[in-house]
Each structure stands twice: as C-alpha cells, then as structure tokens.
Amino acid sequence: MTEIVERQTEQTRKSFIGQRRTRVEDERLVRGLGRFVDDVDPPRLVHMALVRCPYPRARIVSIDASAARALPGVLEVLLPEDVLERTDPITILRPIPDAPAIMPRALADGEALYEGQPVVSVCAVSRYIAEDAAGLIEVEYEPQPFVVDVLKAIEDDAPILHEHMGTNVVVTNPRGDGDPERGFEESDVVVEDTFSINRVSGLPMETRAILADWTPGVKTLHVRASTQAPHLFRRQLAQSLRLPEADIRVTCDDVGGAFGLKLGIFAEDLLACVHSMDLGRPVKWVEDRMEFFRGATQARESVHQAKLGVSSDGLIVSYTNRYYVDAGAHNSPMGSPMLSSLMFQGPYKFPNGYVERNVVLTNKVPVGAYRGYGQPEGSFVREVLLDRAARKIEMDRLEIRRKNFIRPDDMPWQTIGGAKYDSGDYRACLDMAAETIGYEDVLLRQAEARADGRYVGVGFGCYVEMTGYPGSKFLGKHNAQYGAHEGVVVRANRSGGVDVYTGVPPIGQSTETAFGQVAATVIGLDPGNVRVFAGDTHGTPVNTGSFASRTLIAGSGAIERAGREVREKALRVAAHMLDVPVETLELEDSVITSTQGPRITFEEVALNAFYAHRMPEGELPGLEATAYYDPISNAFAYGTAAAIVEVDPESGEFTLERFLFVHDCGTQVNPLLVEGQLHGGIAQALGAALFEEIVYDQESGQLVNGSMIDYFMPTAADLPRIELGHTEVASPVTPFGVRGIGESGTIPPGAAVANALADALSPFGVDINRLPLTAEYVWRLLAAKQAAR
Amino acid sequence: MTETIETVRVSVKVNGEEAVRDVEPRRQLVDFLRHDLGLTGTHVGCEQGVCGMCTVLFDGEPIKSCLMLAPQADGHEITTVESLNGEELHPLQRAFKEHHGLQCGYCTPAMLMTALALGRRGVPLDREQLEEELAGVLCRCTGYQKIYDAVESYLAETAGSGGTA
Structure with a gap:
C-alpha cells in the first residue's frame, strides 16, 4: 500500500479540509449578480x-x-x-x-x-x-486549394498551408522504450486498428x-x-x-x-x-x-494507428500508437495537446512501447486545449484495443487489466511516455467499479437477454491522469511561457478576517470556496472569516492560472506557506501582547489561547499589527504574507469508468442504461465540489462519445454544423444518472495529498461506452474504431458485417 | 450622427415595476433587459433560441428572450432572476446552492426561471418529465445531475403551496 506521507503541516487543529461545504461563489451567482x-x-x-x-x-x-x-x-x-x-x-x-x-x-x-x-x-x-x-x-x-482532412494533409500533393515550411507536418515527436517490433513478434496475439477521434468544442455557455x-x-x-x-x-x-x-x-x-x-x-x-x-x-x-x-479553438481531432501485442496468458508485450493530431491552420496559445503521448501507457506496465505524435496543419479552426488535453483520445484507443486483445485470447476484460496494472509497490513508476507516477492503487478502483456495477450479474443478464433477442453489454475504461505540472524547471525545458507555481497574498484585515488574493479567476471551479477552506485550516479561523479575491492583475501576485488540473495543487501549497507565516506572526505578536512564551499559544476559531491562561482574539492581534503600537522587538508592522509554491512533481489521478448499454441491432440505436465512475483524486478538500467536477467532465465526455462532432465538408471545405442547433451538446434529457465512487490514496508529492480533479471525468467514459457496445454486439464481431458512437455508426458497422456474410 | 434612428416606445412591467423606454424596433428583448434596464442576471448564449441562457418568464411562462423583440413585449409582464433577490436567498436559490446546482453560474438564472415556472404550475413530474422540462436550458459545467437534484427538492418543498415558497 502506498504510504500516506507526512504532511507539510502537522495538523492537530480543526481542519476544514475534507468538509462538504456549499460554495461562497453561489451567493452572487444564484442572484444573477455575477459580473461577466x-x-x-x-x-x-x-x-x-x-x-x-x-x-x-x-x-x-x-x-x-x-x-x-x-x-x-x-x-x-x-x-x-x-x-x-x-x-x-x-x-x-x-x-x-x-x-x-x-x-x-x-x-x-x-x-x-x-x-x-x-x-x-x-x-x-x-x-x-x-x-x-x-x-x-x-x-x-x-x-x-485547401485541405481539411488530417490524413490528406500529409500526402505529398496536399496543398501546403504555410509554404515556407514545405510540409503540413509541424513536427513529429517520437518516444519509446524496448523493442516494439520484436515485441509484436513475440506476442501470441496482435490487434491493430486505425482510430478516428472527433473534432469537438469545449463550448462554454459564455x-x-x-x-x-x-x-x-x-x-x-x-x-x-x-x-x-x-x-x-x-x-x-x-x-x-x-x-x-x-x-x-x-x-x-x-x-x-x-x-x-x-x-x-x-x-x-x-x-x-x-x-x-x-x-x-x-x-x-x-x-x-x-x-x-x-x-474559438476546437479540440481532440486525431487519427491513431495503434497496435497491441499480448501473450496468451494476458500480459501486454508491446504497444505502439502513431497518431496524427489536427492542429487547424496555425498555433493557438495552448494547442495542440501533448498528453496522448505522455500518458499513452495508462495504468499498465509493459516492456516495449512506442508513441509518436505528428502535428498536422489543416484549413480549419485552430485546435487548442480542452479539458483532458489528449488524455481522452489516448485512453480511448488503448482501452478499446485492450478489450479486443482480451476477446482474442478469451480472457476476461477485468482479468487482463488486473494482470497488467502497475501495482502500488511499483511506485514511483517511470513510464515510457515520460511521466513518473507518484502513487495509487489502480486495481482498487477497477474492483470497486466491477462490484458496484454488478459485473457478474450483468453477464448473466446478457446471456438471458441474448436468448431473448436483445443485446446488452458492459464495458470498462481505466485511466491514469497527469494532474499539475512536475515543476517550473520542467516547463522551462519545454520553453513554456509560464511556470508551474501559484502565488497568493494572505492578508489579515481589521475585522478579524483574512483576505486571500489570487490570480486564479473564477471559471466555475470553485476556487474561492476551496482556497478558503485551506486558508482557514492553516491559519486557525472559520472559513466564513476568509474572503478570496480573485482574477485582477492589479492586486494579485503574478501567477499562472486555472488549467492543467493544477490550481489546487499549486494554490494550496502557496496558501499553506503564506497562511503559516501569517499564523506564526500572529502568535509572535500575541505572545508579546499577552507577555507569555510563544510556545504556549494556539490559534483556533479566531482566538489565540495560552496554556498559561490568557487569551486574545485574532482581530485584536491583527489590529495591533496594523497600528504597530505594541510589536515585539524587530517585528515589522502588518499581518500578511506573499508566498509561492512550485510543485515538486505531478500527482497522478486514476480510476475506472463502467457502462451498461442495450443496443437495438436493427437500427443501431442504443441506450446507456448505467454509467459509473470510480476514481481517486487523493485527499478531497471538498467532496461536494469533487462530485460537481466529475459530473461536468463526464457529461462533456459522454457528449463527445455519443453526440458531438464538428463536421467539415471534404469537397467544399466548409464547416457543416457551426451552430447550436446543429451541434449536439447534451441536454438534461440526454444523459444517464451518473453514479460515483471513490478511493482516497493521498499523493505523497503534493501539499495535503491532493491530486487534480478538474479533468478526470473527461478521460475514460468514451472507452467504457465503446467497450460496452462491442460487448453487447460481440455475437456480430463488431470492432469499434471511432467517436462519436452514433446510432448511424453502429448501424453501419452491423450492416457491413451482414453484407460480409 | 446625422440620421435619427427610428425608435418605438416600449412599456413593460418587469419584476413588478413599470419600465418605459424608446428602443430600435429590432432591439432584442434580452438586450433590452440587460443593457437598457441593467438587469444583467439574464444571459445570452446563442441568439437562436437553443441554449436557453436568456430564459425569462413572459406573463408567467418561460420564454427565450433572444427570440423576442422588445416591442413585442409591450404591455406584458416579464420576470427575471432579479425578482428573487433579497437579503436571504429565495428557497429556489437556496436549493441550487445546497445541491451544488451551479458551477460557473452562467446558466443558473435561466435554470431558476424554468424551475420557478414549474413550481408555480404545481403539476407533479416524474423523472423523465422533469428532465424534459429542464432540457430547454443547457449547462456545460454540471452534467445536470445536481441541477436536477436542486429542482426536484425545490418542487417537493413547494408542492401544495402553489410555488409561493
């Protein structure tokens, strides 16, 4: 088991971390008083x-x-x-x-x-x-002359977008280990396919x-x-x-x-x-x-040529993925996504691997970052192929995963893609997912349904997610124009509260609430006495921002440091005011109490610190601190999604009967907010898996469905009830043991649904190799199988 | 400017107060509410009646205010999210807060207006019906689940009270 490491703060005081608290942001937003x-x-x-x-x-x-x-x-x-x-x-x-x-x-x-x-x-x-x-x-x-198809754009006679480059391939980034080709030779079964991932839009409502x-x-x-x-x-x-x-x-x-x-x-x-x-x-x-x-930047479109070799006893011998990611017509500030490569290995260990990213220009809207940043695509390809390999060797799909998982005692684990997994128990999430969804029962029901002419299937998708950055040095090597850190100012005010200033703007991710919980815990106040002021470059320390599932990792580290400074100074000033040794003091619920008896409020101490009328020798006025925190490593979140579908093979239509997501994001600062983040990410993933696709006409190069009425973002009536479960292995590399949670939901749902469909239709021998999984696509797969008979 | 833009007088009762303005005939109702009356709680998302961000109550019924011109509202009553506002949260607003039924908050006023109308209608809804009722407003943050929970709890609370809670 992964050890839960010692925390940076020895927390013996009251903690608000882990509490299910409603949000401070809501007071303005439910009144329609947000300021967009x-x-x-x-x-x-x-x-x-x-x-x-x-x-x-x-x-x-x-x-x-x-x-x-x-x-x-x-x-x-x-x-x-x-x-x-x-x-x-x-x-x-x-x-x-x-x-x-x-x-x-x-x-x-x-x-x-x-x-x-x-x-x-x-x-x-x-x-x-x-x-x-x-x-x-x-x-x-x-x-x-134009080109809007990513594979056509790499052909020799394709029109070149930027003539000085002489090619539409911006770059080829390879990464590998072992001898993949030999690995395939040594494999008992090799499965391979070309997968098409749809171009979609993040589509914020504003x-x-x-x-x-x-x-x-x-x-x-x-x-x-x-x-x-x-x-x-x-x-x-x-x-x-x-x-x-x-x-x-x-x-x-x-x-x-x-x-x-x-x-x-x-x-x-x-x-x-x-x-x-x-x-x-x-x-x-x-x-x-x-x-x-x-x-506005679009996302995800890519073509993956992937190959997976396994032994007859279910061990992955070799896995390769050469993919072409559509960049659109030029760079966007954050495109194109990097993490299909870095995270291509997922939760499995294998000796031979190769991943190659080719970034390709097309005459389309530039591609940028979108929640998941390459991880949903890579995860989809790997998990679908793994199911296919399992079917070929007639091994249970859970069993093949359990056999290949990187285990808790393998950690830290250096991957072929270049990531270093910090900790985690991948099997625990899979087992919980299988048990909760009633895997064995579904298989029984599947057999009964088939006898009845109905097609039910269950599918799983596992993921490991890179959250945060492994430090500013790493970003420096990649020439990024920002660092991995966050900085905050924590300043006591004269009403006995604390103001926290951050450059992280409110984008729905509940930073004000979560930062408040952390600050209150570190200093020794009630969260109601902490106000977070966010997003104004006049008055907040220069920072990075809200992306890459990094805000809470880096931000909580900065708050922990600045908050501790404020707390320690408050105690020193209080010791002077009360004339007691500082070691005798504890700050909790806004009151500083000495074991020797005397007490004083945080408000009185703060007021005195600002007046500076009665300060210890050499102590400067004021009660505030600015601190930065630069992460020491990534934290890796992980989990398993599971889906049950029932398909009508006549029409290709199917219903998503159940959808379950079991995950581990380490310490949960606020479980209510964690659920919200997951729901939202999952909804976006299911949208991309089932409905959403930005279509360009190959002949005219025109955008075909560029309006809300033609682009099918899910409504409340389109999604199943989302079931959640979680384990909680604290990360040893982050403050408070947190792992990022903002993007997890987007990663494995597509694979889970695709694998459930393939399972339901296994009597037909259908192989799924694209998103979205529309009824038309399923119908075409089945029609092709019938025509081949 | 040398030419005078033709205007028409629009007189609307908004959240119980009479508002009279001279506007261009083509002024969208949502722009009238937001930029002429300063009621910015109602938002804009697509201007083609799909996303529902601009949902307000028109004589008590939810409508998409991007699909109506301000002069068409002349003589009618409009209710916006601001009608719920006071020192304490309205029970509907409280339900959204308690159930974490919002994240970025952009769709929230439209969801609230939709739910308010459902509460006033007072007709019991099963799960599927309620999802259909909420499907007129899109949300990209929440996956709808906690919105659903919030509205369901509000409707349960107001059942029998005619939505006056």
Whole structure:
C-alpha cells in the first residue's frame, strides 16, 4: 500500500479540509449578480464586429469598406494593413517541442487560412450597427486549394498551408522504450486498428468576450476579459501591442465556463484593444455563437494507428500508437495537446512501447486545449484495443487489466511516455467499479437477454491522469511561457478576517470556496472569516492560472506557506501582547489561547499589527504574507469508468442504461465540489462519445454544423444518472495529498461506452474504431458485417 | 450622427415595476433587459433560441428572450432572476446552492426561471418529465445531475403551496 506521507503541516487543529461545504461563489451567482464581461456597460461604450473569411482558404484581393464607413454610427474600420504593422503576432504559451511557432495575427495577412478567420474589424456605437457595417464591407476573395482532412494533409500533393515550411507536418515527436517490433513478434496475439477521434468544442455557455478601455494620455488599458489566466493575458497583450505591462490591467470577475478554451489571447482581443486605443473609448466584443464555431479553438481531432501485442496468458508485450493530431491552420496559445503521448501507457506496465505524435496543419479552426488535453483520445484507443486483445485470447476484460496494472509497490513508476507516477492503487478502483456495477450479474443478464433477442453489454475504461505540472524547471525545458507555481497574498484585515488574493479567476471551479477552506485550516479561523479575491492583475501576485488540473495543487501549497507565516506572526505578536512564551499559544476559531491562561482574539492581534503600537522587538508592522509554491512533481489521478448499454441491432440505436465512475483524486478538500467536477467532465465526455462532432465538408471545405442547433451538446434529457465512487490514496508529492480533479471525468467514459457496445454486439464481431458512437455508426458497422456474410 | 434612428416606445412591467423606454424596433428583448434596464442576471448564449441562457418568464411562462423583440413585449409582464433577490436567498436559490446546482453560474438564472415556472404550475413530474422540462436550458459545467437534484427538492418543498415558497 502506498504510504500516506507526512504532511507539510502537522495538523492537530480543526481542519476544514475534507468538509462538504456549499460554495461562497453561489451567493452572487444564484442572484444573477455575477459580473461577466458583457454585464459591464461603461459610459461611451462602443462595439466591435468582424468580417470573417467564408472560405476554407482564400487570398484577399481587395477590400472595399466605403459603404461601411459611410454608415451613421460607424466609428472605425480596421483593414489588415491598419493593424498588422502595429501589432506583433500572438505569442505561444505552450510551444510544441522542436516545432516552429506558427503564430496568429490580428487579421489575415494577405490570405485567410480557415473559414472564420478575421479579415476586417468594425467599431460602431452599437453591436447592431457594427454588424450592419460588417455586412456592407465587400471583400474580394480568390479561393485557394485547401485541405481539411488530417490524413490528406500529409500526402505529398496536399496543398501546403504555410509554404515556407514545405510540409503540413509541424513536427513529429517520437518516444519509446524496448523493442516494439520484436515485441509484436513475440506476442501470441496482435490487434491493430486505425482510430478516428472527433473534432469537438469545449463550448462554454459564455462565449469569448472582452471589454478594452484605453485612456489616452494617461496610457492605461483596462481590459475585462473572460479568461482562465489573467496574468498570462496581460503579458501576451503587452507583447503583441508593444506596451509595457504597467500600462495594462486585466480584470476577470466571473467567467461563464472555459474548459481550456479561454487560455491566452486571440486575434479579437488585439483588435478590440487597437480600436480602443484609436478611439479613446471602451470597446466591447462578445462573440456570438456563429462566430464561436468559426473562431474559438476546437479540440481532440486525431487519427491513431495503434497496435497491441499480448501473450496468451494476458500480459501486454508491446504497444505502439502513431497518431496524427489536427492542429487547424496555425498555433493557438495552448494547442495542440501533448498528453496522448505522455500518458499513452495508462495504468499498465509493459516492456516495449512506442508513441509518436505528428502535428498536422489543416484549413480549419485552430485546435487548442480542452479539458483532458489528449488524455481522452489516448485512453480511448488503448482501452478499446485492450478489450479486443482480451476477446482474442478469451480472457476476461477485468482479468487482463488486473494482470497488467502497475501495482502500488511499483511506485514511483517511470513510464515510457515520460511521466513518473507518484502513487495509487489502480486495481482498487477497477474492483470497486466491477462490484458496484454488478459485473457478474450483468453477464448473466446478457446471456438471458441474448436468448431473448436483445443485446446488452458492459464495458470498462481505466485511466491514469497527469494532474499539475512536475515543476517550473520542467516547463522551462519545454520553453513554456509560464511556470508551474501559484502565488497568493494572505492578508489579515481589521475585522478579524483574512483576505486571500489570487490570480486564479473564477471559471466555475470553485476556487474561492476551496482556497478558503485551506486558508482557514492553516491559519486557525472559520472559513466564513476568509474572503478570496480573485482574477485582477492589479492586486494579485503574478501567477499562472486555472488549467492543467493544477490550481489546487499549486494554490494550496502557496496558501499553506503564506497562511503559516501569517499564523506564526500572529502568535509572535500575541505572545508579546499577552507577555507569555510563544510556545504556549494556539490559534483556533479566531482566538489565540495560552496554556498559561490568557487569551486574545485574532482581530485584536491583527489590529495591533496594523497600528504597530505594541510589536515585539524587530517585528515589522502588518499581518500578511506573499508566498509561492512550485510543485515538486505531478500527482497522478486514476480510476475506472463502467457502462451498461442495450443496443437495438436493427437500427443501431442504443441506450446507456448505467454509467459509473470510480476514481481517486487523493485527499478531497471538498467532496461536494469533487462530485460537481466529475459530473461536468463526464457529461462533456459522454457528449463527445455519443453526440458531438464538428463536421467539415471534404469537397467544399466548409464547416457543416457551426451552430447550436446543429451541434449536439447534451441536454438534461440526454444523459444517464451518473453514479460515483471513490478511493482516497493521498499523493505523497503534493501539499495535503491532493491530486487534480478538474479533468478526470473527461478521460475514460468514451472507452467504457465503446467497450460496452462491442460487448453487447460481440455475437456480430463488431470492432469499434471511432467517436462519436452514433446510432448511424453502429448501424453501419452491423450492416457491413451482414453484407460480409 | 446625422440620421435619427427610428425608435418605438416600449412599456413593460418587469419584476413588478413599470419600465418605459424608446428602443430600435429590432432591439432584442434580452438586450433590452440587460443593457437598457441593467438587469444583467439574464444571459445570452446563442441568439437562436437553443441554449436557453436568456430564459425569462413572459406573463408567467418561460420564454427565450433572444427570440423576442422588445416591442413585442409591450404591455406584458416579464420576470427575471432579479425578482428573487433579497437579503436571504429565495428557497429556489437556496436549493441550487445546497445541491451544488451551479458551477460557473452562467446558466443558473435561466435554470431558476424554468424551475420557478414549474413550481408555480404545481403539476407533479416524474423523472423523465422533469428532465424534459429542464432540457430547454443547457449547462456545460454540471452534467445536470445536481441541477436536477436542486429542482426536484425545490418542487417537493413547494408542492401544495402553489410555488409561493
């Protein structure tokens, strides 16, 4: 068993960590009093609208904006030549290793490379008029040869997107160990297939949005942004607008969902700022949903050529996955995802492995980060192949997994992909999932149902998830434009409470509540006496942001350090005030009590620290601390998803009868919030597994389903009741033993459902090799089998 | 500006108070509520009547306020999330908080308005019916489960009280 290591704080006081607490954020949000970007209408506000390229690729021959400029209410039209000289390309936050950066510009530079790329920008007194004006702008395009299919894009005669590169393959990143080919020769059974993963959208309910407000003369650009990382946003704006950072303030009060999609700045952000700087007025741009499907980063699309060799007794001998991931037309700040490679091994150990990532350009919307960041894709491919191998050697699917799991006493475990697993009991989650879902009973029911002409199946998907980063040095080696750490300011106020300042903005992840629980525990207050102020670059320490399942890992470390400093200083000041030795003091429930009898409130101590009227010799005024925490390693979350389906082989339609998810995220700071994170991630995974797919027409290169009515995001009526279970092995490498939880839910559901379908249809010998699992797809698989008979 | 934009007078009772404004005939009702009246609790998500973020009550019935023009609301009554607000949370708001029925909070006002109307209707709903009723508002954070729990508990609480709780 993994040892639960000693904690960084010896916690003997009252702890709020682990409590199921309702959220402080809710007080404003349930009243509709959150402050999202579009909720702020400053005086003299004007609005931006864009002209976007309607072709997958086109040269811009000429632009006539005269009618737009003549329209009453129009204040400015920006053509490419107006902004390209004045702005620098957008920097890449997470560059692709060994690859050239293909940085986006504010407007298309001579040629637009995807349907939806901004070509002209208009500012007017209302959004209505700005859109009218955009409609009056005549752009003459010369359509160019394009490619929207990732495998066609790597063919020799494919049109090259960026001619100076000479290829559409941005980079090939290989990684391996052992001798995979020999491993396949030595295997008793080898299964292989090509898997297609769908292009999907993270689809936050609030689209991208910005309010840029430049004050001429004073030279301050106050930006309200809908972003996951205000401090990174500020830095990128400074770079592309050629401004000193001091001129820029980024405020992020509430974000209506982000999911990886709101990382970094985009062309529209630069344009709004340029308009504001030209006009000296606040400029708002709120993306409409039609723009969203043509401009906001998309995700996941990839083709995986994978091969798995096993021995007749069920041991994995060799596993390889060469995959092609669609990057779209250029880099996004966070694309393309890295973790299909790093985490390709999953929870299994095997001697021979190889994974190769090929990043490929196509004439489509750029791909960015989306919750899971490559892990759902890699997990799907591996888990589906493993089930196939089990069927071939006639071994139970749980048994083959149990045989190959990395065991708790193997940890720490260095993977072929380059990860170092910290701890975990993978089998415990699988066993709990099998027991809860009633595996043996389902198999019995399956046999009965088949006799009855009905097709029931059960499937599992296991995962290990990288959460957080293994430290800033690691990111430095990858040339990332940020660190792995978080920093906070913890400051006592004069009412006896504590204010916590963090650059992590509220995006729905409940940071205010969770950070409050940690701070209250460390200092010795009730959480009700802690307020978290988040997301404003004026007043929060420079930090990284909310992504990569890292916020609580790094943030709790920073709070632990800063909180401890505040607590220790409070005790020193109290000792002086009470004239007792500091060792006799304990702070709990806002009261400092000496074992010798005297007591004093935290409020009195804080007030005195600010007055500095009665301080110990050499002690500085104030009661606050700034601290950073840089993680020492990743923590790896893990678990098993299980699904039961019943399929109608006539139509291909199926129902997801049960869905279960058993996981381990280490110490749970707040189980209520953990459940919420899982539900949300699972819903997104099931959406991508069952319904969602962004489709481009191969002939015309056009986006086919770019609206809410055509893109099937699940509603309340589309999802099964989600059952949850958990184990709790504290991570030895993080403060408080936490593992990240934000992304777990997205990873194994697709595999579990696909494996359940394959199980249900095993009499037909159907092999599943793509997502989404639509009724049409299932029907086609069955029809092909029948035609072959 | 040289030309005068044509406007029409719109008189609406919003959360019990009369509001009168001169607006462009094409002004969307949701923009009227948010940007002319400053009631920003109602949100916008797709402007084509699919996502439901802009759901408000129109003469007591939930509608999507992005699909209605402000002049069409002339003479009618609109209820928005702000109608629930006081020092203490409304029982419906409390149910959402207690059940963790929200994360980013963007869809929450629309969910609340939908649930408020269900409570006032007072017709018992089974699980499937309730899911269908809630399907008019999308949520990307919660997977709906805790929203469902919150609404179910609220409806149980208000059963027999005509939704006045």
